[in-house]
Amino acid sequence: MKQWPRTASNSALRRRVVASWTIVAAVFGLMVSVQYHDVTLGGAAIWSALPDVASVSSRLAAVDNVNQSLMKREAGIMRRVLVLQADAIRRGGVTALVERQLHAARVLAGTVALTGPGVVVTISDGHMSGPDMARFITHDWDLRSVVNELFVAGADAVSINSARISAQTGVYCIGPVVRVGTVRLGPPFVIRAIGDSSVLAAALNLPGGVLDALRGANRGLDVTRPEQKRRIRIPAYEPALLAQTGEAQQ
Amino acid sequence: MRMVIIPLIGLLFGLAVGMAVNIRLPIQYAAYLSVAILAALDTVFGGIKSGLQHEFDHRVFLTGFFSNTLLAAALAFIGSLLGIDLTLAAVVAFGVRIFNNVATIRHLFLQRRKIPSHQ
Numbered sequence: 001m002k003q004w005p006r007t008a009s010n011s012a013l014r015r016r017v018v019a020s021w022t023i024v025a026a027v028f029g030l031m032v033s034v035q036y037h038d039v040t041l042g043g044a045a046i047w048s049a050l051p052d053v054a055s056v057s058s059r060l061a062a063v064d065n066v067n068q069s070l071m072k073r074e075a076g077i078m079r080r081v082l083v084l085q086a087d088a089i090r091r092g093g094v095t096a097l098v099e100r101q102l103h104a105a106r107v108l109a110g111t112v113a114l115t116g117p118g119v120v121v122t123i124s125d126g127h128m129s130g131p132d133m134a135r136f137i138t139h140d141w142d143l144r145s146v147v148n149e150l151f152v153a154g155a156d157a158v159s160i161n162s163a164r165i166s167a168q169t170g171v172y173c174i175g176p177v178v179r180v181g182t183v184r185l186g187p188p189f190v191i192r193a194i195g196d197s198s199v200l201a202a203a204l205n206l207p208g209g210v211l212d213a214l215r216g217a218n219r220g221l222d223v224t225r226p227e228q229k230r231r232i233r234i235p236a237y238e239p240a241l242l243a244q245t246g247e248a249q250q
Numbered sequence: 251m252r253m254v255i256i257p258l259i260g261l262l263f264g265l266a267v268g269m270a271v272n273i274r275l276p277i278q279y280a281a282y283l284s285v286a287i288l289a290a291l292d293t294v295f296g297g298i299k300s301g302l303q304h305e306f307d308h309r310v311f312l313t314g315f316f317s318n319t320l321l322a323a324a325l326a327f328i329g330s331l332l333g334i335d336l337t338l339a340a341v342v343a344f345g346v347r348i349f350n351n352v353a354t355i356r357h358l359f360l361q362r363r364k365i366p367s368h369q
Contacts, residue, residue, distance in 0.1 A: 013308075014253070016308050017253070017306065017308045018252070018253050018256050018257065019308075020308035020309075020311050020312045021253075021256075021257035021260070021297070021308075021311075022256050022257045022259070022260035023260070023312065024257075024290075024293070024294065024297070024311065024312065024315045025257040025258070025260040025261035025264065025294075026260040026261065026263050026264035027264060027290070027315070027316075028261065028264065028287075028290045028291070028294060028315075029260070029261040029262065029263065029264025029265040029266075029267075029268065030264035030265070030267055030268045031264075031268070031283065031286060031287050031290060031319075032264075032265065032268070032287060033264065033265040033266075033267070033268025033269045034268040034271075034273050034275070034283070035275075035283055035284060035287055036268075036269075037268060037269055037272075037273070038273070038274065038275045038280070041274075057277045058277065058330070061277075
């Protein structure tokens with residue numbers, strides 16, 4: 001069907017011509033089928049007909065990236081500040097007092113990660129049976145009562161799963177999950193507290209106390225015994241963006 | 251005949267690989283692939299036309315295919331960085347060329363004189 005140049009009677013040239021067509025056809029086929037595959041799967045290629053949407057989306061991704069890298073830099077700078085601060089406290093003098101107060105303020109605000117002795121207690125939902133399933137679910141007020149009890153018992157820092165409880169952290173049910181500050185959490189809820197571990201454990205183990213109240217009332221919640229630990233790590237309070245993407249500094 | 255069959259097998263091979271391999275395009279690159287496909291399609295039609303006109307040169311064809319494809323995608327990319335919709339320019343330019351090439355191919359098949367094209 002195709003007529004080839006007369007010079008192509010030379011078989012080496014013919015072969016090269018066929019090879020070039022084959023390479024081009026294979027690459028072209030690959031490009032077309034990748035695009036087709038993506039369109040039929042409802043992928044990003046659909047937006048290639050709407051470059052505005054693709055461009056806005058890429059800009060959003062770029063801004064997101066910049067934000068992420070800025071937050072990482074901020075976390076790095078914060079770490080350096082903390083190291084310098086610890087150094088200043090070690091050296092003593094007037095600045096040590098100021099730095100110590102600043103550190104205490106940071107701990108209270110929840111902006112720094114904290115490591116120390118404390119207790120861990122885990123609360124899991126009960127097994128659903130019958131119509132009154134609301135009883136078997138861990139509610140926000142359940143978590144609040146435990147957190148309150150821990151703070152009353154003198155905890156320096158408390159966290160639920162990965163969320164640090166700061167002064168601004170609200171604990172609230174939103175539909176199927178519990179919102180702790182900016183983070184949405186589901187069961188099991190691991191509550192960690194740093195402080196005098198024996199006092200914290202005693203407070204939680206109080207007969208008729210908060211944990212007994214949760215275990216009772218025929219709710220079937222699975223509440224572990226408070227576990228005293230030498231070393232517990234509680235993360236810093238995280239801003240929303242980092243908390244949602246899970247790229248927080250540890 | 252073999253000169254048609256082997257490239258066709260290559261085409262089918264490429265299509266099969268693209269369908270089999272599950273590549274998800276990131277949304278910001280989807281527009282560039284579509285422009286690149288348009289450029290590739292233009293080069294393929296240009297190659298068929300020059301073959302029919304006994305002017306086919308495999309070196310020109312091969313380099314033209316890849317450079318046109320990459321250039322089209324690169325122009326679209328630069329355009330998106332500068333806020334200029336060069337994708338539209340590529341669609342129009344390659345669209346016109348493709349229609350011209352296809353018309354020339356049809357005329358050549360019908361053994362008529364070559365119609366003037368933009369090239």
